[in-house]
Amino acid sequence: MANLRDIRNRIGSVQNTQQITKAMKMVAAAKLRKAQDRMISTRPYASKIKDVVSRLVGSAGGKNPIMRSPDKVDNVLFIVIGSDRGLCGGFNNNLFKEIEKKLSDEFETHLENNSLSLVTIGKKATSYFKKRKYKVAEGFPGFFDNIEYEPVADIMADAIERFGSEEYDEVYIAFNEFKSVIAQTRTIQKVLPIDTEKMSGSDDNSDHASQQSIDYIYEPDSDAILEKLLPLHLNMQLWRAILESNAAEQGARMTAMDNATENAKDLERELKLKYNQARQSAITTEISEIVSGAQALSDN
């Protein structure tokens, strides 16, 4: 039979764990709200850029290095967005597994030729892919402590430049998209080369058609504007991915910690039952010992 004191100690540690997980859940909930606000506040900027880009992209000339469409794909870059901290359920692992599956399915030859590079954002992503001997061109651990636009734009600017100089022929972003507090969607998105047809055609809001007919003055000219605008648009996509991933991470952590708290509660209940049973049987033994002791005395 389990020792009474052992059980009592275990109950204590389970209660402590429960307190920690509960606190982490609250922290994640608070951070989630902030992350969601940030996500929403980027929307007007993003939609305006997309609006103008989609208006211009159809009529663009082919001189722009960002607009090039490579015939064959020699070098590929994946920008992987994970998290810095653990204790968020399958948030990182599920995404990394999916990426690895995609890599081995579609980019097998690239893996063999060592022509597939990764840029990893977040400590978990960096250590995961480095440990598995992927070619990590650059890792950014500790990225989410303080999320700012500038370093994000720098990462994308670097990728755009390398794409322009034909160092990479395709660029993907892989991240957890925020669907709801309890659900994330693993998303692998191709950002370069730019799909001009999709860009100019996919805009389904109704006022777009009427805007197209407006005769804008373009200064200096539409190609020059596009050349300046496309990097901004791409920066925005990475920025959005980072913020989405950040919100999704907090959501995942909230769910994971909620489950952990529930499990700890169950365990505590079980242990308490065991403790009481052990206590009861200890008392029963003690009484019967006393009784038989007293009997032995009176028999004399």
Add this chain to the structure above:
Amino acid sequence: MSTFQAQILTPEGSLYEGEVTGVQMPGSEGSFEVKAHHAPIVSTLDEGSVLVRKQDGETIYMISGGFVEVNNNKLTLLAESVTEG
């Protein structure tokens, strides 16, 4: 004096939104100012200062470059980094 809607947007959110009488910007082809009822225009902007004239005063913003769109008496200025100053 007639006014029009102006909005300054950054990736971090909206920095200014309201009625203005004029906005002076560092366009890539030279500094220019938009007043009410300006023709539709899309222009890129260089690094420099943006002067927003309101009926009760003016505000200066420093931008790192960006672009501006004016349409239907509504001005939208987008810049990656904007500081008030």
